[in-house]
Amino acid sequence: MKRLKILVVLSFTFLILIKAQANECILEGDSAFQINKYNQCMAMQIDNSRNRYQMEINFLNDELKKLRNENQFLKQKLSEIKENLKNLFLNL
Numbered sequence: 001m002k003r004l005k006i007l008v009v010l011s012f013t014f015l016i017l018i019k020a021q022a023n024e025c026i027l028e029g030d031s032a033f034q035i036n037k038y039n040q041c042m043a044m045q046i047d048n049s050r051n052r053y054q055m056e057i058n059f060l061n062d063e064l065k066k067l068r069n070e071n072q073f074l075k076q077k078l079s080e081i082k083e084n085l086k087n088l089f090l091n092l
Contacts, residue, residue: 007063
């Protein structure tokens with residue numbers, strides 16, 4: 001549950017950062033230099049967004065693998081406990 005909360009907070013933070021950076025590129029005029037500068041800024045933002053998005057996907061995939069492994073481990077433990085209880089009651 002704690003990991004899920006961390007994951008949700010990180011996701012919202014990621015979305016807020018993307019929206020905040022979208023406002024950084026401002027076309028300040030109509031000269032070729034200013035338009036080129038604006039286009040470069042936009043291209044950099046797109047690349048940065050893709051990189052962040054990929055990093056977020058990688059992080060979430062890693063977390064998912066950890067949670068699946070933990071889930072499998074807990075299922076095995078629960079099965080062992082059930083078996084032990086069954087044997088205990090059979091021996092009474």
